[in-house]
Amino acid sequence: MSLDDKIPEPVIEIRHLTTRFGSAVIHDDISFTVLRGEIFAVVGASGSGKSTLLQEMIMLRRPESGSIHVLGKDLSAIGERESMELRRRLGVLFQHGALFSALTVAENIAVPLREHTQLSDEFIREIVGIKLGWVRLPANSAEKYPSQLSGGMLKRAALARAIALDPELVFLDEPTAGLDPASTAALDDLIRQLKSILGLTIVMVTHDLDSLWQVAGRVGVLGDGKLLQVGTMEELSRSDHPLVAEYFQGARGQAAKEQAWNRR
Amino acid sequence: MSLMQTAITTARRPTASASLDSDGTLHCAGVWKMANVPFLERQLAEVLGTASGQQIWEMSGVTSLDTAGAWLVRRSLSRLEQTGRRVELRGLRAEFEQLIRWISADDGESVARQPQKPGMIDQLGHAVWNASLQGLGFLSFVGESTLVLLRLLVNPRRIRWQPFFYNLKAAGLEAIPIVGLLSFLMGVVIAYQAAVQLRLYGVSVIIVEFVGIAILREIAPVITAIIVAGRSGSAYTAQIGTMKVTEEVNALRTIGIGPFELLVAPKVLALVVALPLLTAFADVTGVFGGMVVASTQLDVSFNAFLDRFKIVISSTNYLIGVGKAPVFAVIIAMIGCYHGLCVSNSAESVGRHTTVSVVQSIFVVIVLDALFSVLLDWMGIGLFVQ
Numbered sequence A: 001m002s003l004d005d006k007i008p009e010p011v012i013e014i015r016h017l018t019t020r021f022g023s024a025v026i027h028d029d030i031s032f033t034v035l036r037g038e039i040f041a042v043v044g045a046s047g048s049g050k051s052t053l054l055q056e057m058i059m060l061r062r063p064e065s066g067s068i069h070v071l072g073k074d075l076s077a078i079g080e081r082e083s084m085e086l087r088r089r090l091g092v093l094f095q096h097g098a099l100f101s102a103l104t105v106a107e108n109i110a111v112p113l114r115e116h117t118q119l120s121d122e123f124i125r126e127i128v129g130i131k132l133g134w135v136r137l138p139a140n141s142a143e144k145y146p147s148q149l150s151g152g153m154l155k156r157a158a159l160a161r162a163i164a165l166d167p168e169l170v171f172l173d174e175p176t177a178g179l180d181p182a183s184t185a186a187l188d189d190l191i192r193q194l195k196s197i198l199g200l201t202i203v204m205v206t207h208d209l210d211s212l213w214q215v216a217g218r219v220g221v222l223g224d225g226k227l228l229q230v231g232t233m234e235e236l237s238r239s240d241h242p243l244v245a246e247y248f249q250g251a252r253g254q255a256a257k258e259q260a261w262n263r264r
Numbered sequence B: 001m002s003l004m005q006t007a008i009t010t011a012r013r014p015t016a017s018a019s020l021d022s023d024g025t026l027h028c029a030g031v032w033k034m035a036n037v038p039f040l041e042r043q044l045a046e047v048l049g050t051a052s053g054q055q056i057w058e059m060s061g062v063t064s065l066d067t068a069g070a071w072l073v074r075r076s077l078s079r080l081e082q083t084g085r086r087v088e089l090r091g092l093r094a095e096f097e098q099l100i101r102w103i104s105a106d107d108g109e110s111v112a113r114q115p116q117k118p119g120m121i122d123q124l125g126h127a128v129w130n131a132s133l134q135g136l137g138f139l140s141f142v143g144e145s146t147l148v149l150l151r152l153l154v155n156p157r158r159i160r161w162q163p164f165f166y167n168l169k170a171a172g173l174e175a176i177p178i179v180g181l182l183s184f185l186m187g188v189v190i191a192y193q194a195a196v197q198l199r200l201y202g203v204s205v206i207i208v209e210f211v212g213i214a215i216l217r218e219i220a221p222v223i224t225a226i227i228v229a230g231r232s233g234s235a236y237t238a239q240i241g242t243m244k245v246t247e248e249v250n251a252l253r254t255i256g257i258g259p260f261e262l263l264v265a266p267k268v269l270a271l272v273v274a275l276p277l278l279t280a281f282a283d284v285t286g287v288f289g290g291m292v293v294a295s296t297q298l299d300v301s302f303n304a305f306l307d308r309f310k311i312v313i314s315s316t317n318y319l320i321g322v323g324k325a326p327v328f329a330v331i332i333a334m335i336g337c338y339h340g341l342c343v344s345n346s347a348e349s350v351g352r353h354t355t356v357s358v359v360q361s362i363f364v365v366i367v368l369d370a371l372f373s374v375l376l377d378w379m380g381i382g383l384f385v386q
Helices: A049-057 A080-088 A106-116 A119-132 A139-145 A151-162 A181-198 A207-214 A234-237 A242-246 A250-264 B034-050 B067-082 B094-102 B107-114 B120-154 B162-171 B172-200 B203-246 B248-255 B259-297 B303-313 B315-342 B347-378
Strands: A010-021 A025-035 A039-044 A066-070 A092-094 A169-171 A201-205 A217-223 A226-231 B014-019 B023-032 B055-065 B085-092
Touching: A010 A049, A010 A092, A025 A049, A025 A066, A025 A201, A025 A226, A025 B107, A039 A049, A039 A181, A039 A207, A039 B162, A049 A066, A049 A106, A049 A201, A080 A092, A092 A151, A092 B085, A106 A119, A106 A139, A106 A151, A106 B094, A119 B014, A119 B034, A119 B067, A169 A181, A181 A201, A181 A207, A181 B094, A207 A250, A217 A242, A226 A234, A226 A242, A234 A242, A234 A250, A242 A250, B014 B034, B023 B067, B034 B067, B055 B067, B055 B094, B067 B085, B067 B094, B085 B203, B120 B172, B120 B259, B120 B315, B162 B172, B162 B203, B162 B259, B172 B203, B172 B259, B203 B248, B203 B259, B203 B303, B248 B259, B259 B303, B259 B315, B315 B347
Parallel strands: A039 A201, A039 A217, A092 A169, A169 A201, B023 B055, B055 B085
Antiparallel strands: A010 A025, A010 A066, A217 A226, B014 B023
């Protein structure tokens, strides 16, 4: 968050990425760039390799060929130590939260803080309180275990853990899946707010057309192993590519678009 | 003391500083981020202890600020204000000001005030309460499954035969190698220990009574029950527990299939059939282990051993051993299934309940075995041929 970040620099650069599961080609020569400070969404039908792409960007999986640069580091040539440093600068919200079930919500959020900083216990508890406040979780949920939380609260607690270290880059895997409309809208607001105040760059995988209209800056559409098109929602909703059109111009896509227009 | 200058820089991380100049202005500069916060916190405490009255913090030198840095500022301000001192922040960048404003002061402290861990009396109370709840829960489980089992015995057509045979195979047939091997080894071990003593007194042939009674009455049923508790009891808990977590148990209920009927009853019935059979097999391999040692160490041939076995070992021993098996089977299956149904909706609780279920069923098996020994002795059911 310093002044010289005004000119957008690439935060993620993917070049000629190819991924295979056995003989099945998941990604066939995909290239795109995510710029600092933007909210970039990846969409595509089920099985189009969105989650695999996410796993490759967060160093959980290696692609067969091609290069991925995250925050200026080449993931294929990164050492153990460098990758640990890089991981500290990333936050990940997993699809099902992935909170540690043996720890309370507060302890979950404190894990990255304890692991990577020398802050005192008291200070960590206070930071945890701030993060809980940001994601609108009541203070009494801090001492609850993940199994005692509802789906929406679980997602928010997981988001609080993902942003515990104030990462520069946050990956969200289906952040609004399984949430009620009110929680979805609140999460959308939260994501926008985090972006504007912390200057986060956000990469999200989602199916939620409303969320895409509300939150996403640019959207990349995966299909047939290719990146079919990258653009703003308005560009994509006018696209003449058949697969893209199918995704965005169906009845649900139209409804989401109208709603987004009405809200403006 | 005209010039009070305390420059704060660290040798290791010279990236942040807070220094107090002669007119009491605090100059803050550098990277106010998490990594520097512990250091800045110490230094601020030191510097601010001496300052008094109105204070000015010159923040224009701060180049970056994250949550921890912002919270440090916010927290220091509110603490100073509590002691009646006023602080004015100057030269703060707009986005940093926004961040500090966004961190509402009570958020951090409200969680910090939350009680950390309950006290000892509290924990004791919870433990007693949970234990009694668990006891009651097990009682109601036993009641419910007994009802279901009785209903099935009255109307055997409603028994689910497919899971029954599957469990019979998994808990019985597939356990044969391990039960046989371990019982054989137990027979060898016992005979070996006995052989040393018996040879000393020159009564080698007593090995037959020794091995026969020990294996048939105690060793074979108990070792078989322990192996089955470890193999199958744990599997029952894990299987039913996982189904609880994935809501399959609830799905069964909504479809109108009672979980007792489909999940518990076939397991109990299968184990009641399998465990006595396994015990009988363990009897054979255990006695065979004793025979091997008798013939190699004591020169008691297989034929001599078996001839004496027929005379001195009454069938009562065998019946007592095999008769204990169904009781153990019910215990193991019930405890396994009960803990499976106790699983709450987290994967971690599956692991915890699986461990508890195995420990409890082995514990109960051994306690019951001891009770059997005492009871049978009282009832005068003897060891030898009458």
